Amino acid sequence: MPLPERDNHPTYPEANIPLEARIPEEHREQLGRHMATRILLDGFMPLKEPGSQFDDIRVSMESQIIEQSAAIDAILSSLDRSRVRSESDRRPIATLAFTGPTGVGKTEAARALASALQKDGAKLLRIDCSNYSNGHEVASLTGSPPGYVGRDQEALLSQKNIEGFGTVVVFDEIEKGSIDLNNLLLQITEYGELRLNNGEMTNFRDAILVFTSNLGAKEMSAQMSDSPIGFGTREPNTDKTALDKIALNAFEKHFPPELVNRIDKMVVFHPLSADGLAKVLAIKLNEANEQYENDFGVKISLSDATVEHLVGIAKKQPHFGARPMVRAFKDNIQTTFGRYVGTESLSDGTHIRVFHKNDFPDDYTLQHNQELIFATKPDDSIKKKVPQPSQALQLFTPPVYNHNMVPDPNDGVVASPDLDPVI
Numbered sequence: 576m577p578l579p580e581r582d583n584h585p586t587y588p589e590a591n592i593p594l595e596a597r598i599p600e601e602h603r604e605q606l607g608r609h610m611a612t613r614i615l616l617d618g619f620m621p622l623k624e625p626g627s628q629f630d631d632i633r634v635s636m637e638s639q640i641i642e643q644s645a646a647i648d649a650i651l652s653s654l655d656r657s658r659v660r661s662e663s664d665r666r667p668i669a670t671l672a673f674t675g676p677t678g679v680g681k682t683e684a685a686r687a688l689a690s691a692l693q694k695d696g697a698k699l700l701r702i703d704c705s706n707y708s709n710g711h712e713v714a715s716l717t718g719s720p721p722g723y724v725g726r727d728q729e730a731l732l733s734q735k736n737i738e739g740f741g742t743v744v745v746f747d748e749i750e751k752g753s754i755d756l757n758n759l760l761l762q763i764t765e766y767g768e769l770r771l772n773n774g775e776m777t778n779f780r781d782a783i784l785v786f787t788s789n790l791g792a793k794e795m796s797a798q799m800s801d802s803p804i805g806f807g808t809r810e811p812n813t814d815k816t817a818l819d820k821i822a823l824n825a826f827e828k829h830f831p832p833e834l835v836n837r838i839d840k841m842v843v844f845h846p847l848s849a850d851g852l853a854k855v856l857a858i859k860l861n862e863a864n865e866q867y868e869n870d871f872g873v874k875i876s877l878s879d880a881t882v883e884h885l886v887g888i889a890k891k892q893p894h895f896g897a898r899p900m901v902r903a904f905k906d907n908i909q910t911t912f913g914r915y916v917g918t919e920s921l922s923d924g925t926h927i928r929v930f931h932k933n934d935f936p937d938d939y940t941l942q943h944n945q946e947l948i949f950a951t952k953p954d955d956s957i958k959k960k961v962p963q964p965s966q967a968l969q970l971f972t973p974p975v976y977n978h979n980m981v982p983d984p985n986d987g988v989v990a991s992p993d994l995d996p997v998i
Contacts, residue, residue: 629654632691639687639858640680642851646673649840650688653783654741665767668741670784670837672749674822675844676792678896682747685785689743696739702731704752713755718772730771740781749786750829757834760784764837786838791825795846796894819843846893852886855897859904871916872923872959875908880931881947907947915949926954 629651636647653669673681682701689699707713718730729735737744746752746760763769764784769777795818822843827835847855860877867873877885885907889900908929915921930948 628658632688635691636684636687640684641854641858642847643680643684643842643844646671646680646684646842646844649842650684650783653839665778665780666764667767667779667782667784670764670786670839672786672788672826672838672841673844674788674790674826674841676795676846676894676896677789678898679844679847680896681787681844682745685743685745685787688783689741692741692743695741697741697743698736698739699743699745700731700736701745701747703747704749704756707752707756710753710755713753713759714772716756716759717769730773730777732769732777733771734775734777737777737779737782742782743785744779744782745785745787747787748789750788750790757831760786761834761837764834788826790829791822792894794821794825815843815845818845847889847897849886849890852889852897852900853882856882856885856900856904859901863909867912868957869960871921872957873912873921873925873927874954874957875912875927875929877908878928878930878934880933881929884931884946911947911949920951923959924953924955924957925951926957927951 632654633647633651636650637644640647649671650669653671657668673684675681685701686699689697702716707716715728716730716732718728718733732744746756749756759769763779767779769779771777798818798821823841826841856877860875864874867875885900885903888903889895889897892899912927921927928950930950932946932948935948
């Protein structure tokens, strides 16, 4: 009769002790390596971490969306999952919620994604939810029901507007929408389909839904502020985990659980640092220069002190993101440049350098007591784009039938040798 296995017998107290606890501590690490080797010897080998099939989209988005890597990661992850979806999965490619302060790139991220996927037929459809704060206004999304005004108008969420892989549908400032809008989104996020009032069905399977929200932005700003409360003082809290919790709690309190539960990923956008604001300014300047060089043969650059001045405008109002800086760029630089266009001061091949008054020595006399000063110098590398000749549209007068009219043997159309086309 075989003896019972000692370690498996319930009467032995050491049988209840975990295996690793029965092994001397100095041998545990060696045992772990041995067990790992045994697993590999069984024929299993670890895979190398693969790169995303959409890395080109990452590069494109990172050049436009500054310091918001979590949002880009969430977008790329949803695209990777779309490659292995079953045919029975009718839900959208992804339902993402972007929340956080204004002016930090939430809507811009959706725009950059649609631009990167444009080659696949993607489009961007932006729905401003402040226009749907009342229940009856939601009818424009699904089409007016029979007997109502606008019955003949196409629904905004028709299949024609949604088709194309990766089409991005942005519900901007979703917290301003009505309960009826939330109920409509429940249908789209759960089943990927929306029945319009004309009986047609819109399929969202190839679409990416993005909800943007400013919920929690005020609380995040207060958390990051060093302003005293009452008679006390407070250190600013810039911990991203704490800020994320504030924004997510505000979002979850505002919306019903069934809608929150249908969101694949909630991403909190954080305020931009000084370096991030400077990168946003560089993007805006490059976009402007592309037009200025092509249209006027002029290029603008900014001194370091000018960049610091514009970034400082945004840092004084952190709860507004980059928008104060962009407004200052338009007001102080683009407006001044517009006044110079067409004057003798600017000609093809001109480099404009925008200096700050701090760039000049104290004994330097400036003509105007201005914060920013424009200065120019010739630059042969800057050339106005030569307009390409376009095919002129030829307009012809109606034929006049008279005794000189003869048939044209080439095309059978009656032509008159006495009449010239009006171009």
